[in-house]
Amino acid sequence: xxxxxxIISVIAVLGIISPGLPALGQxxxxxxxxxxxATDLLDTAALLFHYSQILNLAASxxxxxxxxTLKEIREIDIPDELRYxxxxxxxxxxxxxxxxxxxxxxxxxxxxxxxxxxxxEAKQRLDTAEVLIRDASFLLADIETATDTLSNxxxxxxxxxxxxxxxxxxxxxxxxxxxxxxxERLYNLQQSLTERYTEITALVxxxxxxxxxxxxxxxxxxxxxxxxxxxxxxxxxxxNLTLALDNRLVATATTGTNGGFLANITIPYKYTxxxxxxxxxxxxxxxxxxxxxxxxxxVIINTMFYRTLLEISTTQTVHPGLPFTIxxxxxxxxxxxxxxxxxxxxxxRLAEEIVSGQFSVEVTTPEHALPGNHNIxxxxxxxxxxxxxxxxxxxxxxxLPVYIDAQTPSLILLPKSIRIHGTVNYDLGPVPDARVSLxxxxxxxxxxxxxxGSFTALLKAPIDLSFIGQKEMTIDVEPLEPWATNLxxxxxxxxxxxxxxxxxxxxxxxxxxxxxxxxxxxxxPKGSPLAEIIELPAPTPLKVPRPGLTxxxxxxxxxxxxxxxxxxxxxxxxxxxxxxxxxxxxxxKALLPKITGQFSELTTIAENALYSGYRQxxxxxxxxxxxxxxxxxxxxxxxx
Amino acid sequence: MGLRKFLIILTAxxxxxxxxTTWFLPLDExxxxxxxxxxxxxxxxxxxxxxxxxxLTDLPASPQGATLVLVPYLDFTTxxxxxxxxxxxxxxxxxxxxxxxxxxxxLEYLGLKTRFSGETLLxxxxxxxxxxxxxxIHLEADPLTANTESLVFNHATCLINTANxxxxxxxSSFSFLDQNDNGIWEEDEPVxxxxxxxxxxxxxxxxxxxxxxxLFINSxxxxxxxNSFIQNIVATTTRLYIDQSHLPPSELHQTKSLLAQSREYLxxxxxxxxxxxxxxxxxxxxxxxxxxxxxxxx
Numbered sequence: 010x011x012x013x014x015x016i017i018s019v020i021a022v023l024g025i026i027s028p029g030l031p032a033l034g035q036x037x038x039x040x041x042x043x044x045x046x047a048t049d050l051l052d053t054a055a056l057l058f059h060y061s062q063i064l065n066l067a068a069s070x071x072x073x074x075x076x077x078t079l080k081e082i083r084e085i086d087i088p089d090e091l092r093y094x095x096x097x098x099x100x101x102x103x104x105x106x107x108x109x110x111x112x113x114x115x116x117x118x119x120x121x122x123x124x125x126x127x128x129x130e131a132k133q134r135l136d137t138a139e140v141l142i143r144d145a146s147f148l149l150a151d152i153e154t155a156t157d158t159l160s161n162x163x164x165x166x167x168x169x170x171x172x173x174x175x176x177x178x179x180x181x182x183x184x185x186x187x188x189x190x191x192x193e194r195l196y197n198l199q200q201s202l203t204e205r206y207t208e209i210t211a212l213v214x215x216x217x218x219x220x221x222x223x224x225x226x227x228x229x230x231x232x233x234x235x236x237x238x239x240x241x242x243x244x245x246x247x248x249n250l251t252l253a254l255d256n257r258l259v260a261t262a263t264t265g266t267n268g269g270f271l272a273n274i275t276i277p278y279k280y281t282x283x284x285x286x287x288x289x290x291x292x293x294x295x296x297x298x299x300x301x302x303x304x305x306x307x308v309i310i311n312t313m314f315y316r317t318l319l320e321i322s323t324t325q326t327v328h329p330g331l332p333f334t335i336x337x338x339x340x341x342x343x344x345x346x347x348x349x350x351x352x353x354x355x356x357x358r359l360a361e362e363i364v365s366g367q368f369s370v371e372v373t374t375p376e377h378a379l380p381g382n383h384n385i386x387x388x389x390x391x392x393x394x395x396x397x398x399x400x401x402x403x404x405x406x407x408x409l410p411v412y413i414d415a416q417t418p419s420l421i422l423l424p425k426s427i428r429i430h431g432t433v434n435y436d437l438g439p440v441p442d443a444r445v446s447l448x449x450x451x452x453x454x455x456x457x458x459x460x461x462g463s464f465t466a467l468l469k470a471p472i473d474l475s476f477i478g479q480k481e482m483t484i485d486v487e488p489l490e491p492w493a494t495n496l497x498x499x500x501x502x503x504x505x506x507x508x509x510x511x512x513x514x515x516x517x518x519x520x521x522x523x524x525x526x527x528x529x530x531x532x533x534p535k536g537s538p539l540a541e542i543i544e545l546p547a548p549t550p551l552k553v554p555r556p557g558l559t560x561x562x563x564x565x566x567x568x569x570x571x572x573x574x575x576x577x578x579x580x581x582x583x584x585x586x587x588x589x590x591x592x593x594x595x596x597x598k599a600l601l602p603k604i605t606g607q608f609s610e611l612t613t614i615a616e617n618a619l620y621s622g623y624r625q626x627x628x629x630x631x632x633x634x635x636x637x638x639x640x641x642x643x644x645x646x647x648x649x
Numbered sequence: 650m651g652l653r654k655f656l657i658i659l660t661a662x663x664x665x666x667x668x669x670t671t672w673f674l675p676l677d678e679x680x681x682x683x684x685x686x687x688x689x690x691x692x693x694x695x696x697x698x699x700x701x702x703x704x705l706t707d708l709p710a711s712p713q714g715a716t717l718v719l720v721p722y723l724d725f726t727t728x729x730x731x732x733x734x735x736x737x738x739x740x741x742x743x744x745x746x747x748x749x750x751x752x753x754x755x756l757e758y759l760g761l762k763t764r765f766s767g768e769t770l771l772x773x774x775x776x777x778x779x780x781x782x783x784x785x786i787h788l789e790a791d792p793l794t795a796n797t798e799s800l801v802f803n804h805a806t807c808l809i810n811t812a813n814x815x816x817x818x819x820x821s822s823f824s825f826l827d828q829n830d831n832g833i834w835e836e837d838e839p840v841x842x843x844x845x846x847x848x849x850x851x852x853x854x855x856x857x858x859x860x861x862x863x864l865f866i867n868s869x870x871x872x873x874x875x876n877s878f879i880q881n882i883v884a885t886t887t888r889l890y891i892d893q894s895h896l897p898p899s900e901l902h903q904t905k906s907l908l909a910q911s912r913e914y915l916x917x918x919x920x921x922x923x924x925x926x927x928x929x930x931x932x933x934x935x936x937x938x939x940x941x942x943x944x945x946x947x
Contacts, residue, residue: 040679040722040748041803041863043687044872047778055773055780055834059823078822084786084799085774085823173833329714376713377740377853379885381792408714408887424918451913491713495888512925519933622653 051088053163057177063102064184068191072110079103094162098155105148109191112141116198123205125291127302131206138199145192153185212301215240217250219288219305221274227313227394231275234260234308237268238290240300244268248296252288254310255279262288276312280396284310315342317398321387326405328492330376335387336369341395349390355383376491378406408494409435411443411486415498421480423506426469432462433486435493439463443488449480449502470504480504562618564630569615572608572637576601579644590616604640611636671904678899680720680862682891687868690891693718693879699889705732707890712741712854714887719743720862722750723895730758738852742886746862748806751895756858761849762810763858768826770805770843770860773834775821777801777872780832784873787819787842793857793881794818797874800846805861807843817857818846865891 059082066075079102087095119134160178219236226232234252238245245268252260252272259277262270276284288305321337339348345366352360352372359372384401391397415431429447433440439462446455447468454468468482479501486496573593577583580600584593594612598605614633618625676683682694682701693699699718702708709715717736725733733755737743745752752765772783785800794817807826824841825834834840845860863869870876883889898906914920 039804041688041861041866041869042781044778044782044801044803044868045687047782050779052773052780055823058834059774081775081786081821081823084784084821086776086778379792380887381795381884451916487709487711489711509921509925512929516929516932519929523932 049086051086054173054177056085057163057174057181060098060102061177061180061184064181064188067102067106067109068184068187070109070113070191072106072113076103076106079106091162094155094159098152098159101148101152101155105145105152105188108141108145108148109195112138112145112195115141116195116202119202119206123202123209125302126209126212126297126300127291127304128206128209128212131202131209135199135203135206138202142192142196142199145195149185149188149192152188156181156185209301213241213299214301215245215290215292215303217288217290217303217305219286219308221286221308221310224309225311225313226276228276228278228280229393231273232310233271234262234274234286234288235269235271236288236305238264238270238303239268240303245300248290249293250288250290252286254286255284259286276310278391278393279312280314280316280391281312284312286310313394315344315395317341317348317389317391317396319387319389319398319400321400321402323385323402323404326407327374328409329374329378329380329406330491332371332373334369334371335385336367337387338367339364339389340366346392346395348392348395351386351388351390353386353388354378374406374492380406380408382406409437409490409492411435411440411488411493411496413445413484413486413496413498415484415500417482417500418502420503420505421470423470423504423508426467429466429468429484431464431484433458433464433488433496434462435488440486440488440490440493443486443493446483446485446487448483448485477505477510478503561625561627561630565614565618565625565633568630568633568637569611572611572640575637575641575644576604576608590619601644604643607636607639607643611640668908671901672908674901676899676902676905678896678902680722680866680893680896681902682893685867688866690865690867692867692870693865694891697879697883697889699891701893702890704894705729705892708732708736708741709888709890712736712739714740715890716742716744716882716886716888717890717892718865718882719745719755719892719895720750720865721745721747721752721755721895722897724751725754725758725895730755734759737854737856740853742855742857744857744859744882746859746865748804748861748863750862752858756856759849759851759856761851761856763847763849764809765858765860766806766809766826768806768828769830770802770807770820770824770845771827771832771834772821772824772841774823783820783824785818785845786821789817791817791848792885793846793848794878795881797877797881799873800864800875800878801869801872802845802861803863803866803869805845805863807839807845807860808847808858811844811847815848816844816846817848819844 059078063075063078063082066072066078079099082095082099085095115134115138119131119138122128122131122134163174216239217236219234222233222235238248238250244264246264246266248264248268250262250264250270251258252262252274254274254277257277259274260272262272264270270288274286286308289302290304291302292300318340319337321335323335324333327333335352339350341348347363347365349361349363350368350370351358352362352370354372354375357375359375360370362368362370364370382403382405385404386399386401388399389397411433412435413431413433415429417429418427421427427449431445433443433445439458439460441458441460441462443458443462444455445458445464445466446453447466449468449470452469454466456464456466458464470480480503482500482502484496484498484500486498488495569590573584576597580597582596582600588596590612594605594609597608601608611633614629614636617623617629618633675685677686677688678684679688680690682690682699685691694701702717708717712735715736717733719733733743737759743755745755747753747765749767750765753767756762756764769781770783771780773780775784775786776782777784781804783802783805785802786798788794788797788799800818807820819842822841824843826839826843827834828838829835847858849856849858864875865879870879915924
């Protein structure tokens with residue numbers, strides 16, 4: 010018994026401790042926490058710190074970067090009471106960065122123009138820069154005020170206990186100081202450029218005229234540009250000029266002795282209606298300290314080309330690996346010349362064809378194309394006087410759905426092999442060579458469809474613990490074609506297991522029998538009145554077989570039989586098969602009071618020998634034998 | 650009733666009760682498709698019919714168009730790495746979602762230079778609730794990020810050794826990599842934008858690296874546009890698999906597996922017959938004993 014208790018205790022202790030052991034092997038970082046339970050927290054120090062970083066970027070003249078970073082602050086979850094202030098602060102910063110960026114660019118342009126003696130344009134830039142400096146000063150002052158307000162709202166003061174917040178605020182103030190210094194530098198630059206501008210205005214102004222012949226031309230054709238350069242009332246010979254078409258250098262020229270110049274210009278293949286030509290004179294070498302630069306009035310060239318019209322039509326839905334047709338028409342001016350077209354799926358070229366007029370091109374969707382919406386583009390490549398054009402259409406790449414028609418039984422007996430026939434189809438017809446996998450519990454079978462899409466599979470349904478119930482059969486279809494989807498079908502079958510059903514019935518019958526027998530035994534009347542027992546007609550003596558008994562148990566029971574026989578003889582009452590030892594003891598208590606004590610003790614010993622798991626001792630057997638002898642002797646004396 | 654009998658009955662009752670409890674108790678393990686709680690992945694499994702894989706040997710023979718979501722929290726064997734390599738090179742798409750696991754082992758085997766940093770990505774400003782939930786706002790135009798303006802990660806990391814052209818998503822400029830785990834930015838710690846979703850083309854397939862597997866748990870799906878991102882994954886695949894074989898099993902999971910395995914064994918014909926015989930013997934034993942002991946008792 011002790012051993013059993015110890016074993017059970019050890020198992021229980023291990024069962025309690027072992028679930029906690031894996032905790033020792035967990036990763037040292039948390040993979041995630043419940044977002045629903047997470048606490049909201051605005052990191053004030055980080056906010057101020059990042060504002061200081063943004064302002065530092067601006068102070069380093071990285072206005073674009075500063076602006077981009079500022080945009081990200083708009084994504085921050087800010088408490089409502091701070092939202093307006095932060096938004097306004099962001100707007101002010103953004104405006105300041107834009108202004109500083111413009112100011113820097115304007116000053117650079119002004120410097121460049123002054124370097125090339127282009128006084129008029131330089132003056133415009135310097136005036137603009139002056140306005141921008143004033144705007145930037147106002148904006149910076151606003152930001153400083155807003156910073157103070159922000160610190161008040163965030164309750165930042167010298168007594169702020171959190172070091173990080175104090176440190177971040179100090180950094181922000183330092184960043185503002187850097188911006189102030191930047192603005193001062195830009196102001197000084199503007200002033201120095203203004204001084205340089207004043208110096209070059211003392212130089213001799215020049216004048217440049219420009220004409221073209223013809224005024225209209227096809228792209229690819231050549232036109233002639235001509236004009237004169239003059240200064241201080243005379244034509245200027247041997248001066249180099251540049252000619253730019255839509256701000257792109259297209260030719261250079263040198264003035265002749267009469268200050269005139271001539272240049273041939275080929276119109277580039279740029280399919281716009283007009284182009285603008287200007288001639289520019291910039292003094293070089295010794296002329297830089299003598300003449301101002303000049304630019305001719307712009308001259309408009311009417312460019313001509315043949316427009317291309319394109320019409321395309323294609324199906325709305327295509328499938329990976331399957332070809333489809335794009336049809337349409339290319340109209341190239343009034344003629345019907347060969348044109349090259351490119352067909353692209355998103356950025357992938359599917360085909361290149363030479364077409365003329367109406368066309369019909371068959372292209373194949375790539376097998377690996379992902380399902381979803383894509384763009385199909387047809388581009389007509391420009392060719393000399395014929396402009397290019399492209400048109401795009403949205404197409405949907407989808408997989409073709411697969412259908413299965415399978416004949417499955419609705420009722421099966423286990424164990425059994427089930428034969429399943431069926432056909433697999435899609436909208437294009439039967440699906441050949443598709444892999445069809447059937448699964449029922451742990452049993453599975455895989456076959457391939459024949460060219461007509463049909464299949465026959467044999468599925469073994471093995472015996473198991475179930476007796477009657479619903480089972481799920483799964484049919485998976487995997488077509489080989491990349492354009493067809495996989496299919497999974499579930500069918501419910503009623504399965505009857507005769508073996509387990511029979512066994513369950515046997516168990517039920519056995520249990521029923523057992524219960525019946527127990528209830529019969531329990532029905533015996535308890536503690537019947539002695540009078541009723543005495544008044545009963547004398548029971549018929551039973552010839553009860555008494556097998557030969559051996560061992561201690563045998564000795565005890567033999568002793569009991571001996572005592573019992575003596576009592577039966579004396580009372581004339583036989584112990585019937587349905588009467589227990591205790592019931593018999595109760596029956597004879599009133600009839601033989603003298604031997605009640607001995608027989609009671611003997612009955613107890615006999616019961617222990619019959620029903621107790623304990624091994625009986627030799628002494629107990631001797632006691633039983635002695636008690637039986639005492640009973641016999643007492644009854645033999647006839648004193649009862 | 651003797652004490653021995655009482656103990657035996659009590660133990661048997663407790664064992665049966667424990668088995669029943671274990672069988673019906675829901676799993677609470679991270680990323681498990683059986684887990685309906687906040688940290689499970691049942692939603693992705695049911696809503697998008699992702700097929701859970703208990704072994705990489707169950708990967709499809711023809712992986713064209715198939716997608717495997719892999720959370721590598723356990724070490725890989727060479728055979729498993731071979732299977733992943735074949736899956737990708739033959740046209741499958743592997744979504745390797747890792748933060749502090751064994752993702753780098755897969756990347757090394759596939760011959761890719763990109764790595765998971767394994768250090769915590771924090772964003773004190775652009776976040777959901779707090780810095781442990783970085784909000785990913787830099788998303789490149791791609792079918793995977795269509796209709797998605799921002800993602801929210803949960804205790805994430807970032808990717809290193811990446812090229813800008815293949816980065817699909819990056820953290821904000823305010824994020825940083827907390828290399829010394831003190832929760833605040835130090836001067837030498839890398840700052841954002843840091844790449845967190847990245848695409849590698851490999852053979853005929855693709856490897857998509859996601860620096861936080863928590864994107865796929867039930868409670869994170871509904872935050873920001875995380876669900877759009879998952880929907881885009883589903884929309885661009887023909888079959889979706891979610892690996893369960895590289896998640897650390899808990900005691901409960903192991904016990905459930907053991908019970909399921911036992912049930913499978915018992916379903917075998919021989920075991921079924923044996924069990925039924927045993928039940929019959931136990932049931933009929935009292936009757937048998939009555940008959941046998943009858944003469945002795947009378």
